[in-house]
Amino acid sequence: MKLCVIGLGLLGGSFALAVKAIHKNTFVLGVDANPAHGQRALERGIADEVLPLPEALKQSDLVVLATPVDVIYTLLPEVLDLIPDQATVVDLGSTKDLLCQVVAQHPKRGQFVAAHPIAGTEYSGPDAAFASLLEHKTMIICEREKSGPASLALVEELCRDLQMPLRYMGAKEHDLHLAYVSHLSHISSFALGLTVLDKEQDEKNIFDMAGSGFSSTVRLAKSSPAMWGPIFAQNKKNVSEALESYIRQLQEFKATIDKDQQQEAKELMAKANEIRRILG
Amino acid sequence: MKLCVIGLGLLGGSFALAVKAIHKNTFVLGVDANPAHGQRALERGIADEVLPLPEALKQSDLVVLATPVDVIYTLLPEVLDLIPDQATVVDLGSTKDLLCQVVAQHPKRGQFVAAHPIAGTEYSGPDAAFASLLEHKTMIICEREKSGPASLALVEELCRDLQMPLRYMGAKEHDLHLAYVSHLSHISSFALGLTVLDKEQDEKNIFDMAGSGFSSTVRLAKSSPAMWGPIFAQNKKNVSEALESYIRQLQEFKATIDKDQQQEAKELMAKANEIRRILG
Known part of the structure; x- marks a missing residue:
């Protein structure tokens, strides 16, 4: 699987490390506004390649948005515009209502899964990432009915692999x-x-x-x-x-x-x- | 040494366990308003004997007050009245000003050391006590100049044995x-x-x-x-x-x-x- 992680910090980095530990054939395409973080993510084995956003998106099966929520809000519509038809986008942000609203009418809304893992530490950046951060932590999925069955199933299965109990609720x-x-x-x-x-x-x-x-x-x-x-x-x-x-x-x-x-x-x-x- | 611990909970219990671990010949006389706590303290080896307050005091070398601070405030003058002339009293309460005031004019003020260990957990009672609670935690001593040299030296030496760094300041x-x-x-x-x-x-x-x-x-x-x-x-x-x-x-x-x-x-x-x- 080609996994694109946008935002190579604590959450995005930990997610990449955890998926790679379970699915050995995962290739991680990293995207980060901060070149030093991209470099550190390569050094730590979080990302296998660091690319500009459009190039990373067009070859991705799964895209994970793990930036601060203001950036997720801006990027998500663009990301949906650019991804291949079979790809899935999931975000890991701590707010869900505005984000779900901004893509409610997007023609590719079904390819998006709005998620929030109840996990974190007080540290940030790629050096703070570790593979077990998400283990046994609840993953909340919002507006599951707006996600297409294939995208939803992909994210749910990955959560089960990561030993993350699932919980569903509305964004508000x-x-x-x-x-x-x-x-x-x-x-x-x-x-x-x-x-x-x-x-x-x-x-x-x-x-x-x-x-x-x-x-x-x-x-x-x-x-x-x-x-x-x-x-x-x-x-x-x-x-x-x-x-x-x-x-x-x-x-x-x-x-x-x-x-x-x-x-x-x-x-x-x-x-x-x-x-x-x-x-x- | 005969050590009298009044209040066999988290702090008093941990203090007794720590002192007994270092000074094997310590005999702990326990005092507690709650008979069940006295019983648990005996079972856990915190106290070697549980006695009513006056009987415990008259044979003690060192008395430790480790009850809630309202009880310390009421007991301290009585305890000073009753202890032998060579004994020392130390309290472990989180407030110091009122307590120092209430014994300021007591004829045996010199036998008292006002202390506060920066240690604790959110649990209480004898079952919460453990020998290493105080290790490497700061012990604050207030109004050191009001304590007699022998009593002050005894408490300071014990703190050094317990690996507790000392800090001195006024009660206010x-x-x-x-x-x-x-x-x-x-x-x-x-x-x-x-x-x-x-x-x-x-x-x-x-x-x-x-x-x-x-x-x-x-x-x-x-x-x-x-x-x-x-x-x-x-x-x-x-x-x-x-x-x-x-x-x-x-x-x-x-x-x-x-x-x-x-x-x-x-x-x-x-x-x-x-x-x-x-x-x-």
């Missing part, structure tokens, strides 16, 4: 849930990092006095602005609503502290403890 | 920093858990769609209300101020999303990324 539903269980926690981390960096001018204090709890909570503040800026913009309404709820919870918590309502504070914490039931 | 300074680098991140997690549980009535969505990023950010929402309620109450002023700054950062971030200011959002994230320099 996807974006709403992701605002709460992913996008919000990135903003909570970014804001925590900003608050602490702003207060603690002496970095030694953060280093010495912050424990593993702080590290865990602030980890996502290391995430890439180029990746997350467009996600928040594309999922603006849901993310804004989630943030509003979050700020309201924080204000409620703060009120219990300001008013010495220790019993109420403990009740809020006990309620939050229920997350144990779900996350173990 | 301690509480201010901890509000930012520890207490705030617990509240950010509790509030995140509450926000998501409130929205996602169908737990399957959290389970399937939440990735490792969410798990990491919400981990501290599993923490014990009995432990954290009194910490927030005792460090009320600093925690409230930290929360106010945090809410302001979130509102600023939200404004960039609501107003489509993607460039400003990316600048905030790039600034937050600087936490990498400190946390690696």
